[in-house]
Amino acid sequence: MFNSFGEIFRFTTFGESHGRAIGVVVDGVPAGIEFDEEFLKNELARRKPGKNRFSTQRKEDDLPEVLSGIFEGKTTGTPIGVVIFNKDQKSKDYSNIKDIFRPGHADFTYFHKYSIRDYRGGGRSSARETAARVVAGAIAKMILKELNIEIEAGVIEIGGVRAKNEDFEYAKKSEIFALDKEKEKEWIELIDKAREEHNSLGGVVKLRIKNLPIGLGEPIYYKLDNVLASAIMSINAVKGIYIGNPNAHKLTGVENNDEISKNGFLSNNAGGVLGGISNGENIEIEVYFKPTPSIFKPQKSIDINGNEVEVNLKGRHDPIVAIRGSVVVESMAACVIADMLMLNMTRTIENIKKIYQ
Ligand SMILES: Cc1cc2nc3c(=O)[nH]c(=O)nc-3n(C[C@H](O)[C@H](O)[C@H](O)COP(=O)(O)O)c2cc1C
Numbered sequence: 001m002f003n004s005f006g007e008i009f010r011f012t013t014f015g016e017s018h019g020r021a022i023g024v025v026v027d028g029v030p031a032g033i034e035f036d037e038e039f040l041k042n043e044l045a046r047r048k049p050g051k052n053r054f055s056t057q058r059k060e061d062d063l064p065e066v067l068s069g070i071f072e073g074k075t076t077g078t079p080i081g082v083v084i085f086n087k088d089q090k091s092k093d094y095s096n097i098k099d100i101f102r103p104g105h106a107d108f109t110y111f112h113k114y115s116i117r118d119y120r121g122g123g124r125s126s127a128r129e130t131a132a133r134v135v136a137g138a139i140a141k142m143i144l145k146e147l148n149i150e151i152e153a154g155v156i157e158i159g160g161v162r163a164k165n166e167d168f169e170y171a172k173k174s175e176i177f178a179l180d181k182e183k184e185k186e187w188i189e190l191i192d193k194a195r196e197e198h199n200s201l202g203g204v205v206k207l208r209i210k211n212l213p214i215g216l217g218e219p220i221y222y223k224l225d226n227v228l229a230s231a232i233m234s235i236n237a238v239k240g241i242y243i244g245n246p247n248a249h250k251l252t253g254v255e256n257n258d259e260i261s262k263n264g265f266l267s268n269n270a271g272g273v274l275g276g277i278s279n280g281e282n283i284e285i286e287v288y289f290k291p292t293p294s295i296f297k298p299q300k301s302i303d304i305n306g307n308e309v310e311v312n313l314k315g316r317h318d319p320i321v322a323i324r325g326s327v328v329v330e331s332m333a334a335c336v337i338a339d340m341l342m343l344n345m346t347r348t349i350e351n352i353k354k355i356y357q
């Protein structure tokens with residue numbers, strides 16, 4: 001595998017949004033890590049649906065049941081299996097679009113690929129699956145905590161309205177947005193308006209990884225930047241990412257190069273990666289989410305027999321997905337970094353000798 005993470009730390013998820021449960025098997029976790037179940041629950045609570053009017057109204061507890069891989073509070077080095085039972089499926093939400101494809105969602109492509117229309121709901125394509133990724137991310141973060149590596153993400157733009165840079169510091173801590181009350185008010189009004197108009201909004205999430213050592217990432221193919229991109233782009237509704245200064249393509253070389261001093265880089269337009277390898281600065285990434293596809297306005301579509309129809313959706317959907325998506329961004333980044341750290345251990349003879357001599 002050269003373009004997605006999983007050389008050492010890897011996971012696979014299972015389940016459907018409208019099935020009995022979702023879950024994850026995480027493998028490649030070193031033995032002896034304190035397994036912080038409260039932290040895992042908190043991470044799931046940060047992403048869980050139904051918390052406020054800025055998210056879907058589907059109510060799930062998202063309580064994890066740890067099935068394996070932990071003994072007396074520590075990881076055993078064997079696969080960690082975690083399951084989350086679904087509680088609030090309400091598949092009838094989808095009964096009136098049983099044979100119809102939702103514009104912007106994966107119904108059309110899934111049906112053409114598999115010739116099966118699982119009309120209970122979005123199934124595997126629903127971002128309900130991202131709860132399982134948050135479990136994997138929480139376990140990765142338990143590894144990173146041992147090394148003092150921090151990962152944080154927050155919304156910096158909603159419906160085209162961008163926060164001031166410094167708002168990021170607040171956005172990541174706040175339940176919803178910035179402590180800049182002006183900006184928060186503007187964003188909340190935008191979301192309320194979109195919801196009243198049965199519409200939805202896109203957004204931008206900023207991801208920051210702090211305290212990384214120099215040297216993570218392989219120079220060719222398994223670069224830190226392309227692996228992070230692949231992992232983050234695999235999140236539902238993510239349409240692009242930008243590593244480093246998102247205006248770099250508009251700058252000149254003189255403006256964009258980060259000059260170097262004996263104390264480190266004098267700026268961070270590179271976003272912490274050079275030649276696919278971490279350079280010791282913070283990793284800075286912007287992640288661009290599209291607007292939620294399920295909206296409650298009549299739209300043109302077709303049914304599975306190719307007849308043109310009007311779609312009128314019911315159900316419970318996020319007016320904007322970037323807010324809850326920010327937790328998933330952190331989780332995917334944590335998994336990549338955990339994997340890269342362990343892989344890096346094998347990359348010099350000095351490191352190998354440190355383990356075996
Ligand atoms: C946290 C999160 C929540 C989401 N909630 C919804 C939702 O309520 N309704 C919806 O139609 N799409 C939602 N999405 C987006 C869809 O899952 C996604 O757009 C769909 O699977 C099609 O994939 P694509 O947009 O990546 O092409 C959500 C995405 C994320 C990350």
Ligand SMILES: C=C(O[C@@H]1CC(C(=O)O)=C[C@@H](OP(=O)(O)O)[C@H]1O)C(=O)O
Nearest residue numbers: 017049056058121122126127128316317
């Ligand atoms: C259930 C969650 O979010 C869901 C993500 C989603 C989608 O299409 O992505 C559609 C909605 O749910 P359903 O699958 O029931 O249609 C959201 O409520 C969750 O995040 O836990």
